[in-house]
Amino acid sequence: MKEKILAITKKRVKEKLENPDQKIINLSLILEKLQLRINEVTELLKIITDQEYPSIDQILTIKEYCSFYILKNKTKEDLKELKIDENKINEIIDILSQKIGIVLKDEIKDITTSLAKNILDMIKVKEKIETEIDILIKANYINLYSIASPKIACKMIEIAGSFEKLARYPASTIQLLGSEKSFFKALKFNKRTPKYGILYNHPLIINLSNRNKGRMARTIASKISLGLKSDIGKKDISKEILEKIKIKISELK
């Protein structure tokens, strides 16, 4: 009898753990922490390296800056291999020609280059995680993937706890997902409730004027909740919904 029950529980455990939601949530948590760590370490690195190449870090992104720092010879041809804009390259060479920076000791230079390599490795891992989350969401929840962008989709699943719980939410809850604190605070003191939560970072919303952001958040939240419900039946209706959203954008003033 015991062996029979053990087999059943082992089967149930595997079924629950192979659920894609749990992987999406874990990966997105790692991604969040990794981004913080990358920013932290580069800030500390720049304190030393800024004396060597002053004010270059303001021109380049973190990835470009680290790969620029690793380069041995910093001539114009070498810089072109980094695939940076030509304007940026000209600016960098203009700064280098002034020769304001100091020359570091070899031992310290060793430390800083290896640190820069480490940061580049972390960025590589981050990109891998992002593509993996993309693949997971696209394979399982196609409507959610195309209406809400993958970044917002994985955040939503993380806040709700699982896809099943998220699919049961009404559109108004999806609109305010992520702004629970300010929402309940507003209810308590009888003030204005927020217009959007994590939907604020949606590519269709973020570029709109302040007046239209709330309106667009409302329509997109309702469309997302529609898409979620058809995701349960694995039916792809994203094209029709995206067309409706485009009409709505053209009507905005």
Next chain:
Amino acid sequence: MNKGIIYTGKDIKTKDTTTGKLREWDPTRSKVAAGIKKGIIPNIKENDKVLYLGAAEGYTIAYISDILPKGTVYGIDISPYSMQKLLLAAHRRKNLIPILADCNKVDEYKDLILEKQDFIIQDIAQKNQVEILIKNADLFLKKKGYVLLSLKLSAISQKNHKKTTEDQLTIFRQKFNIINQRRLDPFEKKHVLIYGQKK
């Protein structure tokens, strides 16, 4: 008291069936041990059948399986992560049987537990804790069987703790007679352990 439990007034110890050595039972980690320290001594006999709701990673349930050399103990939990560790514990102990299920949905494990049980221990922090216990006791507990319920007050209401305990006890009294009841204060905050017998 059960012969397996050795309580000198200071430490609580049980004999480990896997190694044969005495093992200390930490009252800050286990609510049953905290209850023994506070004076609630459960009447678990050597050949009892025990149902444990909310087994988690298997700290308390391992001690319970130690003091039942001729009995069995069923451990039920909802989380697949902690169930992996409970499965390992069940591999080492012959009388421990783990089940992955939701205690609120009795249909998930109704077919797996065939005999009536002598004892039910419940340790799950839910709003409808007492109702879950009554649901399980109706199906699985013998007449005059015992229950041990650890009530987490902050899971039920953040307001007046005295009033919430009284409200929960009125629901509890419909099915059970209360033998003993204690707060677990130095070991566990805002918890009440209730020991009762089925009517």
